[in-house]
Amino acid sequence: MMALPCHIASLPNCGPFKVLSSPQTKPSRFTVQSKISSALHLVSDQNNATVRRSANYQPSSWSYEHIQSITSEYGKESYVEERDELKVRVRVMISQLRSDLDKLEFIDVLQKLGVSHLFDHEIRNMLQHVSAKEYEENRSKIKSDLHTIALQFRILRQHGYDVSSEVLTCFQDEIGNFDFRDIKGMLSLYEASFLSMEGETILDEARDFCSIYLKKFVKENKDSDEILSVMISHALELPLHWRIPRLEAPWFIDLYHRSNHVSPALLKELARLDFNIVQATHQQDLKYTARWWKEMRDNGEKLSFVRDLPTENFFWGVGMASQPELSYFRREMTKITSFITIIDDIYDVHGTLQELELFTHVIHRWDIHSLGILPSYMKICFLGLYNSVNEVALAILKRTGIDIIPCLKKVWGDLCESYLKEARWYNNGHVPSLQEYLNNAWISVGGPVTLVQGYFLQVPDSIMPQDFEYLQEYPNIVRLSSTIVRLANDIASYKIKSDVSKSSNEFDGGVPKSLKCYMKETGASEQEAYEYVYALMCQTWKKMNEAVNNSEFSEGFTEISMNLARMAQYMYQHGDGHSEDSHTNLRMLSLLNNPIPITTSTHIIGLHM
Known part of the structure; x- marks a missing residue:
């Protein structure tokens, strides 16, 4: 990987990127995008004969009728x-754990199986016994156990403990080279390295070292040690720290089902049952949001052009x-992402520049008396957004006495x-410099x-007045999470271009815009960009890790901020995760549609522990 040249634009106040609109392609922001034709074409507006572009968005494979039929x-x-x-019964198992390693490995399995939310209290108690102080004091005693050191580092840092990466120096020789060949330990260290912060070069070196040997192990041992090879390949595709436990749970449940020695049978049964119970709650949330969306989009066909x-x-x-108790968050968050999708399509595809200037003016004013200056499709969008935001604000005002309208008005403006x-x-044919691009993109990513708005939805009763003012200035945790979303999307667009180019002589997609800005400014090749x-x-992930570690926000808000960035890694892992027949569609089926089969009664006496 090429070094970062010091003369190129740096992150503006930790700000993110955004793909610039172009005549060739319209990459999505963090919002989702269905299969799109290779080029935009012009259509005529029936109301005022305005010539408009159309993206030819295809319908989602999840029809309204299918969603409502899910049971x-x-x-x-x-x-x-x-x-x-x-x-x-699992709590009894936890109470019988004695060694620090047993506790750490149990916490790790709980997280991978997606059931850690059931044992928050027990996990906190176990971590109190596996403290950072003990970690420092005991490292000399377990110097030869790379797996224990690396797992301890990852779990403790993940849960906010102040743990130094210098403990890894005990695995280096006198000239600084790593000296170990334990594959299980290498996998643990590789995963731990992704929790690094700026300046922790030892973790960068450890990641590079482990990556080489892990790839070699998979190549040479995929038949002789299938389970370990599969786990290594999974980590090399995307590390645990960049994944979301709930979305990963089906994969780990299936893996552990095929490996009798990986986790207790009782825990596997709990994971299957809990996954299906939580899925039932998510299905009800999905049905609610689908009904809302149908009513919103089908209003007189005025918004039929949106995705x-x-x-x-x-x-x-x-x-x-x-978490099952956060239905309100998911339902309202879906409205937010839907409105971002609508407005994105208005600015990127449907609206004329004059209409966009008028719409921006009305959003800033936040006044329904200004609607007269807007075309009908924009009126529907603004009224829908206005009512949705005000409904949330009214609920918050009733519960907390805090008026959040000024804050929400600002962020939408x-x-x-x-x-x-x-x-x-776009209209001026202007390609900005990388710095100019970044300065705008950290907001336009969405x-x-x-x-x-998610801060106010998560736990309304925990809103802090000092957070309210701080949020309006967009703290680093917000800027950095948004940055990762943008960069992940840009990288995915590059993958799409590369894949299509391999199978076609022509590709009308252009270069993703963060890459294009860099290439224009430096003369770099597309691969270098x-x-x-x-x-x-x-x-940016390193900065994000540090921002989370130093955050004064609630644990819940820092988690949703991290998860937004993780969702981008997840959605764009294999290219544009929102295209039809994509990996993402299969993942949505697994998460929202298909329960995990339970073939053995969890009540059978004598179930193997």
């Missing part, structure tokens, strides 16, 4: 009672906050202002609106 038996109280009985993606928009909310700037760039953007994303 699950796991919403019954009997299954909840069965899960509660299993929780009691029809009810499930994909909902998926972001599930990734950010999957900032978003539209950034969209307008991009529309002007992350700030999502996280600021890709490597630079990827390196910048890794650098």
